[in-house]
Amino acid sequence: MVTIIDIAKAAGVSKSTVSRVLSGNGSCKKETKEKVLKVAKELNYKPNRLARAMVTKKSGIIGVIIYRKHMPIIAHPFYGPILDAIVTETKKAGYSILILADDEVTGEASIELLEHQIDGAILLSRVPEQLITIFQEQNIPFVLVNNTNMVKNSNYIVNDDYLGAYDAAMHLLSKHYTKIAYISGPLEHRSYRLRWEGFQAALSAKGYEIKHYHRAIGDSKMETGMEYAYKFMQLEERPDAIFASNDMMAIGAMQTIHFMGMKIPDDVALMGFDDIEFAKLTFPALTTVRVDKKKMGGLAVSKLFALLNGEDFGMKKTILPSEVIVRKST
Amino acid sequence: MVTIIDIAKAAGVSKSTVSRVLSGNGSCKKETKEKVLKVAKELNYKPNRLARAMVTKKSGIIGVIIYRKHMPIIAHPFYGPILDAIVTETKKAGYSILILADDEVTGEASIELLEHQIDGAILLSRVPEQLITIFQEQNIPFVLVNNTNMVKNSNYIVNDDYLGAYDAAMHLLSKHYTKIAYISGPLEHRSYRLRWEGFQAALSAKGYEIKHYHRAIGDSKMETGMEYAYKFMQLEERPDAIFASNDMMAIGAMQTIHFMGMKIPDDVALMGFDDIEFAKLTFPALTTVRVDKKKMGGLAVSKLFALLNGEDFGMKKTILPSEVIVRKST
DNA sequence: TTGAAAGCGCTACCAT
DNA sequence: ATGGTAGCGCTTTCAA
Numbered sequence A, B: 001m002v003t004i005i006d007i008a009k010a011a012g013v014s015k016s017t018v019s020r021v022l023s024g025n026g027s028c029k030k031e032t033k034e035k036v037l038k039v040a041k042e043l044n045y046k047p048n049r050l051a052r053a054m055v056t057k058k059s060g061i062i063g064v065i066i067y068r069k070h071m072p073i074i075a076h077p078f079y080g081p082i083l084d085a086i087v088t089e090t091k092k093a094g095y096s097i098l099i100l101a102d103d104e105v106t107g108e109a110s111i112e113l114l115e116h117q118i119d120g121a122i123l124l125s126r127v128p129e130q131l132i133t134i135f136q137e138q139n140i141p142f143v144l145v146n147n148t149n150m151v152k153n154s155n156y157i158v159n160d161d162y163l164g165a166y167d168a169a170m171h172l173l174s175k176h177y178t179k180i181a182y183i184s185g186p187l188e189h190r191s192y193r194l195r196w197e198g199f200q201a202a203l204s205a206k207g208y209e210i211k212h213y214h215r216a217i218g219d220s221k222m223e224t225g226m227e228y229a230y231k232f233m234q235l236e237e238r239p240d241a242i243f244a245s246n247d248m249m250a251i252g253a254m255q256t257i258h259f260m261g262m263k264i265p266d267d268v269a270l271m272g273f274d275d276i277e278f279a280k281l282t283f284p285a286l287t288t289v290r291v292d293k294k295k296m297g298g299l300a301v302s303k304l305f306a307l308l309n310g311e312d313f314g315m316k317k318t319i320l321p322s323e324v325i326v327r328k329s330t
Numbered sequence C: 001t002t003g004a005a006a007g008c009g010c011t012a013c014c015a016t
Numbered sequence D: 001a002t003g004g005t006a007g008c009g010c011t012t013t014c015a016a
Helices: A004-011 A015-023 A030-042 A049-056 A079-092 A108-115 A129-138 A161-174 A190-205 A222-234 A247-259 A277-281 A293-308 B004-011 B015-023 B030-042 B049-056 B079-092 B108-115 B129-137 B161-174 B190-205 B222-234 B247-259 B277-281 B293-308
Strands: A061-067 A096-102 A120-124 A142-145 A155-159 A180-184 A215-217 A241-244 A269-271 A288-290 A317-320 A323-325 B061-067 B096-102 B120-124 B142-145 B155-159 B180-184 B215-217 B241-244 B269-271 B288-290 B317-320 B323-325
Touching (some): A004 A015, A004 A030, A015 A030, A049 B049, A061 A108, A079 A096, A079 A120, A079 A293, A096 A108, A096 B079, A108 A129, A120 A293, A142 A293, A155 A161, A155 A293, A161 A190, A161 A241, A161 A269, A161 A288, A161 A323, A180 A190, A180 A222, A180 A247, A215 A222, A222 A241, A241 A247, A247 A269, A247 A277, A247 B277, A277 B277, A293 A317, B004 B015, B015 B030, B061 B079, B061 B108, B079 B096, B079 B120, B079 B293, B096 B108, B108 B129, B120 B293, B155 B190, B155 B293, B161 B190, B161 B269, B161 B323, B180 B190, B180 B222, B180 B247, B215 B222, B222 B241, B222 B247, B241 B247, B247 B269, B293 B317
Parallel strands (some): A061 A096, A061 A120, A155 A317, A180 A215, A241 A269, B061 B120, B142 B155, B155 B317, B180 B215
Antiparallel strands (some): A096 B096, B288 B323
């Protein structure tokens, strides 16, 4: 392996000089610089980032933790696109990314990241308090994305789930659906809680409500959607619309409704939340609420870099607006 | 930050001793060991992996390069699940993962990985020759997954695309579809080439062929499927089945066919390839050829570890069988 | 069993 | 503008 010492010898200068021109710090005579650069290229030199990080205390690595309760992890319909944006934006800024998936509550993943001397971290979804504490103690800047709980003194990027759900309900009402069933994701999660609250708020603002037998709380997976849609459509008092608080459950519901030989939206309307990639590809195309996942990831990265560069402008909380996307299922 | 020196002081031993017990190398008195361990825990010590890597020449990091020509990168319907398996399996083995996306042909991504002193690499899909050379020169073990081209002296994991497509054609024939249209992905890619060849072989074995006006070569994206399905269904001589050489194009075709008011499979049958997550959720559910993406990722990892541990058993080439999954679209 | 010392490849400080 | 030197945190000889 070629080191700066090899270059120093070949170029007839000291390794300090080589380091200076290669790292761009300090000045030197133009011709010295050129010579070093030339030799470095000839020898096919590649800096050892570990050695560099040892002394600069900057690894150039950003850690990303995705807490998954369900498969898939990386290819997740919601978090996948966020990761996409994170990877793209981080790369642009010259950082590398260490991705860890962890479903433990041990904070094990974050310790691994710390050991790798990451410069900063982005934490998606479910973030145990304990894990946060670790980063705070070690003074590692981090940004939460779509976090389950509010964490004080942390920066986070979330979607406006309350208003999104509010608008969703208003959309259904505007289409004259009034007997609405609601399939929720787990209410421990901030976003599902807010969606539920926002949806109800809109309904009651117009004098409607969701009957208790038209409510279900699931686990956010497709199978949940299938299961509850079946239950609802077996009821004597059938809903005229089903709202699922994420697209995967809506898609599950759609499977069941097809299976039962009913038509969407004629027999029952269907609406989801998230606008995952496939929402527009279902048949009929799914009406849903768009969450700007790309923006979430991108903002997380720029926020983190602001933190890293000490340009934190104190805006802890970023709430992205969501938007109702009307397609064919309502 | 707590270092082994802090522990050494607190435990009243030398840092060599601390290193020995913490890294598990060398022996020492039981009580010394316990004391060191205790102190390390008390001080909340975390090893600095960079420092360790500097001397051991093992970073504990595996690099993964995904060459993407299209969005999404990470959340890709085909490569996403492979990445999932890679992440999961690598973690089990105690390695961390550095993921890089790159659409350049510069080999830039691999240089970055090399600079991070990765122990090994997994390269997905499109892999420029030049990039391979870099790893070979530096003597970094690597495994190719679903690689575009055959690369001599490299380990790779691919799917049996030829046979998969052969079986696909046989399936269509068995359902008495004979006027089959074929939408291909880019033929520079090994898998699309083999799918095309396998499909044709089966057809001609039974005395059929694909008419030239029933052939199209696209870019593997959904839009391509939409476009060509439209063309085919406008033809005077309509196909009775459309085979798309990946699911995304098939799903695109499905959109168009719905849009044109035709029924699948009554008016035209439809079949894809890959069995992406969403294939079973289309309406009607898509008949396709399953590629075991999870296994591909898993095998890549175990192969790489065999290489890393010097247990290479010389099996350069791993071809996974694929399987026709009959659903409702044929 | 343990400690002292060297050194991984690099940067940064202090001289010159 | 350049070189010498110290040192980042760790492992690994080599002695004791």
